[in-house]
Amino acid sequence: MKRHQHRGINKMRGLRVLIVEDSEDDALLLERHLRRGDYQPFVKRVETRETMLAALQTQPWDIILSDHSLPHFGSMDALTLLQKESIDIPFIMVSGTVGEDRAVEIMKAGAHDYIMKDNLRRLVPAVERELREANIRRQRQAVENERARLSSILEATPDLVAIMDLEGRIHYMNQAGRQWLGFIKKNHYAGASLLAHYPLWTASLIRDTAIPAALREGVWEGEAVILNPSGGEIPVSQVILSHRNALNQVEFLSTIARDISERKHYEQELQYRVTHDTLTHLPNRILLRDRLIQVLAHAKRNQRLTAVLFLDVDNFKQINDGLGHLTGDKCLRTLAHHLAGCIRESDTLGRYGGDEFLIILSDLRSYSDVETLIKKIRATVSQPLKLNNNDVFITLSIGVSLYPQDGDDEEALLKTADAAMHTAKHSSPGQCRYYRPEMNVRGSELLALETDLHRALEREEFVLYYQPQLDVTTGQITAVEALIRWQHPNRGLVSPRDFIPLLEQTGLIEEVGKWGLNTACRQAKAWHSQGYPIRMAVNCSARQFQQHFLDIVHQILQKQSLDPAYLELEVTESVVMQDTQSATYILQRLKEMGVTLAIDDFGTGYSSLAYLKRFPIHSLKIDCSFVRDVTKNEEDAAIAETILLLGNSLGLEVVAEGVETEAQMRFFQDRHCHRIQGYWIGRPMPAKDLFPLITGRNNP
Numbered sequence: 001m002k003r004h005q006h007r008g009i010n011k012m013r014g015l016r017v018l019i020v021e022d023s024e025d026d027a028l029l030l031e032r033h034l035r036r037g038d039y040q041p042f043v044k045r046v047e048t049r050e051t052m053l054a055a056l057q058t059q060p061w062d063i064i065l066s067d068h069s070l071p072h073f074g075s076m077d078a079l080t081l082l083q084k085e086s087i088d089i090p091f092i093m094v095s096g097t098v099g100e101d102r103a104v105e106i107m108k109a110g111a112h113d114y115i116m117k118d119n120l121r122r123l124v125p126a127v128e129r130e131l132r133e134a135n136i137r138r139q140r141q142a143v144e145n146e147r148a149r150l151s152s153i154l155e156a157t158p159d160l161v162a163i164m165d166l167e168g169r170i171h172y173m174n175q176a177g178r179q180w181l182g183f184i185k186k187n188h189y190a191g192a193s194l195l196a197h198y199p200l201w202t203a204s205l206i207r208d209t210a211i212p213a214a215l216r217e218g219v220w221e222g223e224a225v226i227l228n229p230s231g232g233e234i235p236v237s238q239v240i241l242s243h244r245n246a247l248n249q250v251e252f253l254s255t256i257a258r259d260i261s262e263r264k265h266y267e268q269e270l271q272y273r274v275t276h277d278t279l280t281h282l283p284n285r286i287l288l289r290d291r292l293i294q295v296l297a298h299a300k301r302n303q304r305l306t307a308v309l310f311l312d313v314d315n316f317k318q319i320n321d322g323l324g325h326l327t328g329d330k331c332l333r334t335l336a337h338h339l340a341g342c343i344r345e346s347d348t349l350g351r352y353g354g355d356e357f358l359i360i361l362s363d364l365r366s367y368s369d370v371e372t373l374i375k376k377i378r379a380t381v382s383q384p385l386k387l388n389n390n391d392v393f394i395t396l397s398i399g400v401s402l403y404p405q406d407g408d409d410e411e412a413l414l415k416t417a418d419a420a421m422h423t424a425k426h427s428s429p430g431q432c433r434y435y436r437p438e439m440n441v442r443g444s445e446l447l448a449l450e451t452d453l454h455r456a457l458e459r460e461e462f463v464l465y466y467q468p469q470l471d472v473t474t475g476q477i478t479a480v481e482a483l484i485r486w487q488h489p490n491r492g493l494v495s496p497r498d499f500i501p502l503l504e505q506t507g508l509i510e511e512v513g514k515w516g517l518n519t520a521c522r523q524a525k526a527w528h529s530q531g532y533p534i535r536m537a538v539n540c541s542a543r544q545f546q547q548h549f550l551d552i553v554h555q556i557l558q559k560q561s562l563d564p565a566y567l568e569l570e571v572t573e574s575v576v577m578q579d580t581q582s583a584t585y586i587l588q589r590l591k592e593m594g595v596t597l598a599i600d601d602f603g604t605g606y607s608s609l610a611y612l613k614r615f616p617i618h619s620l621k622i623d624c625s626f627v628r629d630v631t632k633n634e635e636d637a638a639i640a641e642t643i644l645l646l647g648n649s650l651g652l653e654v655v656a657e658g659v660e661t662e663a664q665m666r667f668f669q670d671r672h673c674h675r676i677q678g679y680w681i682g683r684p685m686p687a688k689d690l691f692p693l694i695t696g697r698n699n700p
C-alpha cells in the first residue's frame, strides 16, 4: 500500500483548471475524471463574466473546461473574453445539450475541442492533447517572436547585412544595405548580384579570394570597398560566412559589411602626421628615410646617380630668440616654400628636424646637376625673407653626399651628408661642402674639442693676441684688432676658426666674448695710460649681438675706464642682416654710447648699400679674399676699389685686412684706404710683443 501510494504521488501531475460551470456537481465530476487520469487538479469554478475575468487576472491557467450554456454566461462569452484579453489557453467545451452545428460554430470561435458530458472518458485524452498542442503553439510563438526581434535588429543595424546564394545573388538585405546600394523598395534586391556593387578590384577579391575562403573555412574577414548608387566608394570592413545544412553542405552565404570611412580618414590623417612635419607640411625624417631607401633601390637597379643635401640654417637660434618663436616658425615655413620652388618634381625636400632640411636628388644626369640646384638655392636665400615687417637674411650651410661614391645605403649617405654639413658650418658657415672621407675624423675631433672648451675659460686657457692696424696717412699704429687664441694643454695654440663656431653653437661665446671684451678694453686702457691712444677692435659674433650686450659693453667700459671712442666693435654683415630692426636698435645705442662700429669681411655677404646707409657704421673692412690677389686679379681689384669708393661716398673709414705684401700695401695707399691690417705690418701677437712695434712706429 505504501509502495502504491508512493508511486501514485509520483505519477500525479499538477493542473490548473478553470471550469466555467453553474453546476457544482458537474464540476466535481470533471475534477474526479481528471484525478483518475493521474492529474492533481487545482480547480476554480466560475459562472459569470466577472468571476472568470477575476480568475484570469489572478493567476495563470493550464486549461479551461466550459459548459456551453449557463444562465447568464456561456462558452461563446468565455471565448470572446479570452480573445479580448489576448489569452491563449486550451479551451474544451464540455456540454450535454449542444447540437453539432452549434459545436462547429463554437470551435470556429476558438474552442479547441468539445466533449459530451455523457462521454467524459474522452476528457483526459482531450486535455492531454490540448496541453501538448498548446505547448507546441507556445514554442512556435516563441520562435516567431525571436525571429521578429532578430529581424528588427537586422533592419535597425547601421551595417549592411545580406544573405546570398553561392553565386552571390542576394536573397535578403537589411535596410542599411538597401540604402547603401540604392534599392528603393524592400524586394528590389531579390536576385541582384552583390558583386555588381563592388569596384572591379574588390569584386575580384570577393569572387576569387573571399568567397572561396568562406566556403573552405567557414568565414572570411577583410577590407573591401562598396559602391554607392552614384559610384562613390564606401570603404568597409567585411565578413563573409558560409552556412551548412545537416548534410554539411553549404546552403547559403551571409555577409556583414561595416562602413569604415571615418576610421580610414583617421588612419590617413595619422599616417600623414607620422610621416610629415606639422610646421612645414614637408616629409619628415621618417618619410625622408623611406624615400631615400626607395630612391637608392631604383638607383641601384638602373645605375643612376643620387645626391643627398643636408641644409642647416645658420644662426637660427638668434632668429628664434631675437624675433620670437612664431617668427622663427614662419621663417622655417617660408624657407621650406622657397626651397620647394628650387627642386624638380621628382626630387624630395623634407624637414629633417629643427632648422635642418634634406633634399634627395634622384636620377641625376651628372653631379653638375647638384651645382645647378645649389646655385638656385643660393640665389633664393640671398633674398630677404619677409617676416612680420622684418627683412630677415639667412644663410644655409649645406653638406652634400653622393651615391655611389660616398655610401651605398641610406644610413651612410645621411651620415656623410651630415658630416659635410657640419664641416661647412664649422669652417665656413653659409657655404656648401661635398663630403670627403677625412670629415668623419674631423667630426670626432670636434667633439673632443667641444668637451675641452667647456673647461677652457675657468682654466684660463684663452689669450688675446693683437694685430696692428696702420693709419695710411700718418704711418702710425692707431688701432689693433684683438684676436683670441686658445692655449690648449695638449694641442698647443688652437686657431679661432676651429673653436669660435663651437663656442657659438654651445652658447659659450657669450661668456668667452665677455671675457675677451673685458681683456681687450683693459689692454687698451693700459696702452692709453702709457701714452699710446690705440683704438681696440673687438669681434662680436651673432650670438653675442643681443640687446643685453649693450649692458655688458657699458659695464666693461665703465669698469676699465676706457673712452668708448677707442672701442671698435666688428660685426659681419650676416650678423646685422639677420634681424635688421633689432640690429639697427643695438647699433644705434652703441653709437650713442660713443662706441665705433665696423662691418667685418665686407664684400662677402649682402653688401647692401641700402642697409649700409641705415646702420650707424664707422668703418668697413675689406675682406682678405679680395686683398690676396688685388694686384693680380682685375676683378678683385675692381671690387676693392668699389668698396673704397662706396666707403668714401658714405663717409666711412675703409680698412684693408690681409695685406701681406708691399704691392698690396701700395695699392691701398694709392687709393686712399684709411687703415691697413695684415702680416706686412705685423701678425697677431701678444701685447708685450706688440708694444715695441707701437713705440717704434708711433715715436718717430
Ligand SMILES: Nc1nc2c(ncn2[C@@H]2O[C@H](COP(=O)(O)O[C@H]3[C@@H](O)[C@H](n4cnc5c(=O)[nH]c(N)nc54)O[C@@H]3COP(=O)(O)O)[C@@H](O)[C@H]2O)c(=O)[nH]1
Residues within 6 Å of the ligand: 467, 481, 482, 483, 484, 485, 495, 496, 497, 500, 513, 516, 539, 540, 541, 570, 600, 601, 621, 624, 657, 658, 659, 660, 677, 678, 679, 680, 684
Ligand atoms: N667672435 C670672435 N671672433 C674672433 C675672435 N678672435 C678671432 N675671431 C675670428 O676668428 C676668425 C679667425 O681669426 P684668426 O685666425 O685670428 O685670423 C685673423 C687674422 O689672423 C687673419 N689675418 C690677418 N692678417 C692676415 C694676413 O695678412 N694674411 C692672412 N692669411 N690672414 C691674416 O685674418 C683674421 C682676421 O679676421 P677678421 O676678424 O675677419 O678681421 C676670424 O673670423 C676672426 O674674426 C674673438 O675674440 N671673437
